[in-house]
Amino acid sequence: MFFQRTLKKEISCVGIGLHSGAKVKLVLKPAAPGHGIKLQRFDNGKIVTTIPALSEYVVDTSLATTLGRDGHVIGTVEHLLSAFSGLGVDNVLVEVHGPEVPIMDGSANPFVYLIKTAGVKRQVDAKSYIRMVGTVTVNDGDKWARLGPQPPSSDASLSIISHIDFDHPVIGSQSYSFSFSDVSYDRQISRARTFGFLHEVEWMKAHNLALGGSLDNAIVLDEFSVMNDDGLRFVDEFARHKVLDCFGDVSLMGMPVIGVLEANKTGHALNHKLVQAVLAKAEAWEKVTTGEWLDSSTGSGFTVPRLVMDGS
Numbered sequence: 001m002f003f004q005r006t007l008k009k010e011i012s013c014v015g016i017g018l019h020s021g022a023k024v025k026l027v028l029k030p031a032a033p034g035h036g037i038k039l040q041r042f043d044n045g046k047i048v049t050t051i052p053a054l055s056e057y058v059v060d061t062s063l064a065t066t067l068g069r070d071g072h073v074i075g076t077v078e079h080l081l082s083a084f085s086g087l088g089v090d091n092v093l094v095e096v097h098g099p100e101v102p103i104m105d106g107s108a109n110p111f112v113y114l115i116k117t118a119g120v121k122r123q124v125d126a127k128s129y130i131r132m133v134g135t136v137t138v139n140d141g142d143k144w145a146r147l148g149p150q151p152p153s154s155d156a157s158l159s160i161i162s163h164i165d166f167d168h169p170v171i172g173s174q175s176y177s178f179s180f181s182d183v184s185y186d187r188q189i190s191r192a193r194t195f196g197f198l199h200e201v202e203w204m205k206a207h208n209l210a211l212g213g214s215l216d217n218a219i220v221l222d223e224f225s226v227m228n229d230d231g232l233r234f235v236d237e238f239a240r241h242k243v244l245d246c247f248g249d250v251s252l253m254g255m256p257v258i259g260v261l262e263a264n265k266t267g268h269a270l271n272h273k274l275v276q277a278v279l280a281k282a283e284a285w286e287k288v289t290t291g292e293w294l295d296s297s298t299g300s301g302f303t304v305p306r307l308v309m310d311g312s
């Protein structure tokens with residue numbers, strides 16, 4: 001049986017907010033079974049709102065995924081949520097001392113490091129999952145995203161296949177396929193950084209956006225090449241980052257998902273549209289709790305999920 005997980009102890013860090021450019025303190029605290037992931041926004045040391053990491057609180061998906069409640073927002077949540085989801089951590093109270101989660105190096109790896117440094121603790125309650133039994137597709141022009149069931153006898157986990165196509169010599173057409181059960185999120189996904197084009201970065205800065213953006217927290221491309229001195233971490237880092245984003249955005253369903261997600265040229269907006277469409281189509285999924293499905297004789301054919309955690 002798989003159990004819910006939280007952190008062994010509280011841990012914190014300080015980083016730069018991508019859009020504000022301001023320093024933001026982030027504190028991750030252990031939480032009780034059933035608590036889920038919740039984010040608290042602090043202004044001047046005082047709590048102004050507490051927002052569950054659920055899709056119903058998404059208020060903006062234009063540049064990053066932003067949650068909002070009672071008129072207060074917390075931006076750029078997707079890489080942190082991706083790290084929780086990728087490491088199978090269910091219950092955490094996150095304090096954000098500012099308007100957005102710090103961007104760190106533009107990937108989820110610093111959050112993975114933080115979570116591993118705090119340690120992950122197994123709790124007493126069984127874990128519940130959304131298991132896809134039907135397929136849901138959303139479109140936006142030539143972009144589309146589809147979430148459907150895992151084939152019988154496959155691992156009970158989430159597989160993500162991401163396709164991207166950019167008219168740029170370094171990116172071009174890329175696909176990356178990740179199955180949570182057989183490849184490590186930590187090594188293969190978490191290190192992939194967000195990316196942007198120089199002309200977009202210049203436009204955003206001129207409009208007071210991405211004020212904290214730099215070559216320290218994104219891959220930036222000019223017309224022909226990668227501008228970062230160290231180059232890429234993977235040749236297909238762009239497609240891998242899209243998988244990282246999908247993990248974060250899909251975690252806003254509130255439970256880990258058992259299914260296959262295929263995403264073609266998607267961003268946060270379409271990922272969110274998919275999550276909403278799936279939640280609205282109750283016949284396309286069922287809620288299963290680990291004990292029930294392993295003990296039951298439903299003959300689903302699923303094998304026990306394996307959560308991979310590297311020691312690196």
Ligand SMILES: [Zn+2]
Pocket residue numbers: 078079194241245
């Ligand atoms: Zn991202």
